[in-house]
Amino acid sequence: MDNKNLPQEEYKYGFHDEDVSVYNTGKGLSEEIVRLISAKKQEPEWMLELRLKAYRQFVKMDTPQWGPDIKNIDFDDYTYYIKPSEQQEKSWDDVPETIKDTFDKLGIPEAEKKFLAGVSTQYESEVVYHNMLQEVEEKGVIFLDTDSALKYHPELFKKFFGTIVPYTDNKFAALNTAVWSGGSFIYVPKGVKLDKPLQSYFRINSERMGQFERTLIIVDEGADVHYVEGCTAPIYSKDSLHAAVVEIFVHKNAKCRYSTVQNWSSNILNLVTKRAICYEHATMEWIDGNIGSQITMKYPACILAGEYARGMTVSIAVAGKNQIQDAGAKMIHLAPHTYSNIISKSVSRNGGKVNYRGTVRHGKNAAYAKSKVECDTLILDKLSTSDTVPTNIMENATSQIEHEATVSKISEDQLFYLMSRGLTKEAATEMIVMGFLEPFTRELPMEYAVELNQLLKLDMSGSIG
Amino acid sequence: MAQLEIRNLHVEVEGKEILKGLNLDVDPNEVHALMGPNGNGKSTLLAAIMGNPKFTVTQGSITFEGKNVLEMSVDERSRAGLFLGMQYPQEVAGVTNSDFMRAAINARLDKPMPLFKFIKEMESTIKELQMKPDLAHRFLNEGFSGGEKKRNEIVQMKLLKPTLAMLDEIDSGLDVDALKIVAEAIVNMQKERSMGLIVVSHYERFYQLIQPTHAHVLVDGKIVVSGDASLVKRIDSEGYDWIEKEYGVKVEEISDEKPKTAVFSLGSCAASTKKGA
Structure with a gap:
């Protein structure tokens, strides 16, 4: 579709690039390609430098040696950057029948189906979307795609980007930092409480569904936001490697809830690093659902850095035929009186494999910290399996970790x-x-x-x- | 031919024969009291009629309205009009009573019952059993007291409107007031719909309220005596000893059937793997 036909006011939100030329880096990744991506996005020098450093780190690092076997990923077999306008050239005919079928059964309207299948970049919820934007904009909230945020809010961006998920964190964080594109950027000013969730679903931007999206959420002191990512309907993508990074900053007395249900099509490797830092009396809640994709590795983390900070993860993982869901949570307690709660529910069926893998660490300074972990697994047949791999570390004498796990049929x-x-x-x-x-x-x-x-x-x- | 006809029924549990050639006929508007010491097969009979997979029918026949019950799956038996109010109703976390009942009602209708009609019906039934209105939104039997579970069985029976209901010690766990409420609800429904009833209870007081038309004593897997309501009275005052003398059968209590608690979690683990059992 022709971006020139979009309503003019779209420009001020930066939902699409002015450059509409078709662009595709081809298969494989090199320093040259990283430079090309940055140039195409007309990024500042510091971002290019960061991308290059991250790329070098990516090349150096090994894939994780634990969890599902992903050692044989051929990184040269993937395309790392495609301009949205080209993505649109995917055809509805290419979308697998099973996905179309599910859309039908869910009663999803035609336009939305095509949007979800990545065939179209736009569907008719612009009105809803614009109303939502207007409402939050009046309160000083910034809600943009991450590329536009770099352009329009460079200082804020630079201050936070890559600070809790540094590119040195793991191979896929390095990869994401090198080639990231799209994702959401949210800033909620001091004391602003949003009563309605912000939903990326209505963000009309094909890059939202990018392979390497990067999300940055900053909740200032005393503010409150609920961000809902994606939607539950299956999302079809031809690109089979997804490595997203989400960084969330929850300042003093602030609260953030991040809800997502991931339902990628079954050809996808979904390797995501999600991390939040909570300052004094701040609360972070991850509501995390994993239904789709071939292999998922995802462990949303809360770093409880301020006194009385609270972290919660409620997650489900459902693994069917040929699926491995390796999911869980991490709670890193660094300050006194911090509290965390993990509720994990896993279901495996038709030969699927579902694992809970979680870490709770109470550091030296986390006096009187408390954690409660509850992971339950339901296995529906003899073909399906599950492992529970919890790591609980206590480095002080006054804190408490409670752990319960059940496996049942x-x-x-x-x-x-x-x-x-x-x-x-x-x-x-x-x-x-x-x-x-x-x-x-x-x-x-x-x-x-x-x-x-x-x-x-x-x-x-x-x-x- | 009776509505429910049981002939020469033999039933095994874990390889052990519990019912050893039982015959029983139940017609509409009949209320059958099933008595006998514990462990002689009363619950087994009801479970076998409903199709509990733990109970294996090795011989004999059960027909209901002329259809072969033994060929039907559990849900088919329910939809055919049979109902079993259980001694130990299961708890199901996360499933509300109303979602469950709505699914159960709609399972027997061609077109789903309109939501408003369902809500009204459920509310009035809950009221009739004098339960708290939040029952509809609570999870199925989860955290219910023994008495609440039993009343909830009757709520379900009223909503599902069976042709023939079987109630397995539905009075246990009920206090005197609740007993009256439950009995009244059962009797009203039985009369209104000319429903057939098979009731297992150890208490004469409950039978007084329910007013059986028939009574049977089940000993060692067989019905040894049948009669009318006077049989209930006699057992209440004299126990089972006279049966031993008059009918030449040995009457003894066979190890009490232990309550099967809702085992949802099979085990707990730290880093171990449990494969589907």
């Missing part, structure tokens, strides 16, 4: 009970699974919860032997 007694009221075995199983995941779904905004329920139901059908 669907109980025959429960099944008989539900079936004795007329539910088929499929419906009864589905109901037990949905009930198992309820601690997660209840945290989602209503429309997401409804969509997720529907989606999981579709997902379940045919999974009972």
